[in-house]
Amino acid sequence: VSLDDLRDAQLFAGLSDAQLGHLEAISHTLQLSDGELLFRQGQPGAAFYLLADGTIKVFKRLRDGRTATIRHVHAGDTFAESALFTPTYPANTEAMEDSRLLRFPTEAFRALILDEPDIGLRLLSNMAHLLVVLSNRVEELLLPVPARLARYLLDLCGEEDAATGRGSLACVLPISKRELAARLGTVPETLSRTFNQLVRAKTIAVDGDRFEVLDLAALERVAQN
């Protein structure tokens, strides 16, 4: 069972059965219920994780009670990579639905990288991608809220396109608007008003968690500024 989970992960796709076997040997499975915390910011980082099923939120808690969502992790993604090389976890993680995950202890995984440089190279590639994502996030937070929302929506449609192969412009939000607001670094009130603004301009249409892009060029213009 966990062999299949490994095979399905982007990070490990294409590895040999022997390599996957090594990975399975050092991992074990873990269950999390909706809302359960996996680890907290500042705790010693003893492992990194592959999410087999479910959704997980990586976030920091600000002193004023707001939360800064760093990223959402979906099935097949890994997270807490940095814990392999830093003494403590840099953020909190919480299950957003019932989730199943594979845990890789730090020391065993580091040893495995020395044995199988191949795996190290994949992890590097993975982390490089994360660096790009986080740089983009930094840039994004300097833009006004409408631009951040537009970028998120464009990204989302882009992914769905890639998955379906169809350029359908109707997409579904994978998270609640409350979560989306946190992910964009704003509050639900402002998000709601920003959606309204785009709807009034006939740039998009929204119905609950479904939305449709009516004017792609206009949306891209909003995303730039």
Next chain:
Amino acid sequence: VSLDDLRDAQLFAGLSDAQLGHLEAISHTLQLSDGELLFRQGQPGAAFYLLADGTIKVFKRLRDGRTATIRHVHAGDTFAESALFTPTYPANTEAMEDSRLLRFPTEAFRALILDEPDIGLRLLSNMAHLLVVLSNRVEELLLPVPARLARYLLDLCGEEDAATGRGSLACVLPISKRELAARLGTVPETLSRTFNQLVRAKTIAVDGDRFEVLDLAALERVAQN
């Protein structure tokens, strides 16, 4: 000469002479003048770099003309790691003073990692640290400007402490206030006013590019909120 540069870099410190030799074999030296651009966002990423001397700025240009500084690179640091594993550079880089750097072509470096997993592990550690820094940056940008400035100052003093071994509370800004404003995601006017605010509260004292922490507890309080 370049062997010494390699030895001085955190990323490569402690490697064997043989390993350093491999690194030297695939690298070559490069000079940049103050203000010169090394590469632009979106260009194909053909190499990653070690900065031997000087200072370099990694930044994105926003459509409205502002610039978002991702990080400042100092002598001994590496940058453009992600270009090893992504098709294009995710940001621009510009020399902030005359600089000398070592260039490692992507393909040669990847091959070296497979031969010397040790080096891969170090690079992983390096990138993990960067991920933590960037996560912190994301969190930071959700805080008000005074908190961002306070964090920057505390960080700076912390580093100097580590370097000097002394808990001296007088530090020197390594960059102009204009650059600092960009680094904090704000504008010079706001930065100036924020400095004033802290000075009036007797939290710090400022004289040009020198400043002194007068009330550490108060500064930490500002940094939290």
Next chain:
DNA sequence: CGGCTCCTTGAGGTTAATCAATCCTGGTGG
């Protein structure tokens, strides 16, 4: 029908960007 949660709408206040001068400070040339 209540009670719940999520989302939306409205009014008001705060933060920080913008625009426009003015003030330094170091370098230059008379």
Next chain:
DNA sequence: CCACCAGGATTGATTAACCTCAAGGAGCCG
């Protein structure tokens, strides 16, 4: 030695973005 100039830094006045607080809907399940 001093007037001058250019760039960065500061200050003031104004404006715009967005957060906060408070009050409604709208769906959902008991």
